[in-house]
Amino acid sequence: MSSSPFERALLESDTTSAARRLLGATLVRDGANGRTRSGRIVEVEAYTGLADLASHAHMGMTARNAVMFGPPGRAYVYLVYGMHYCLNVVTETPGIPAALLIRAVEPLSGIDVMRHARVAVEGRLDADRLSRARARIACLPAERLASGPGLVCAAFSIDRADDGADLCVPDAPLRLEAGSPVAVSDISTGPRIGVDYAPDPWLSRPWRFWITGSPAVSRGSRATRSRAVTAVAPTGGDDARA
DNA sequence: GCAAAGATTTGCT
């Protein structure tokens, strides 16, 4: 594993530019016995600051979102729907609460560890359901192990204990590495998922970015891709295309 | 101090 750390400076500019740079980067989690997990970031979503009514930060600083107001490169981790964690990479300069939600990762190494971790988070289930979950996860192709924001955290064992961690430090147990940058022509965009509570224009801003054609993107982006393929683009204004 | 909703995923109708 010889890869360079992810440059913090790439996250300091505006969040939508940082989103395109974060695609293709590698998320790494070191574990005991050298069981390292790593994966390529294939889908992210931008939350751009106080004015963004879809962002957790739009009401100002709270105990939960405080990390978003800090320096770039830190992890903002929160619990959604009482059961799933979501990982964000903080962007922009201190004082501006912006971040990129990691929506999907394509596993590269430590895939067996990820399967085990996916099963581990189902521990609340009774024996019967747990058995079925174990069988389902065992059959999943590697590219579906982290193909959603909650699944990324499950596969990489990320929870609130990782909130505030600096992801740009070389050799940190949870970190970002440079990976391989993605050409602009290979990036698709579309509206953010699950933010129906936000009014326009925030609801329809094309601030979800993914690597076109990646088999590891989330369900929402696969759906958008199908629609984009079958849709006839009339005069323009279609945000969801490569 | 209590009630409501949520940056999701899964299984069933």
Next chain:
DNA sequence: GCAAATCTTTGCC
């Protein structure tokens, strides 16, 4: 395609 699971955070009394 829809609703359940589940608990923290936030908003209001």
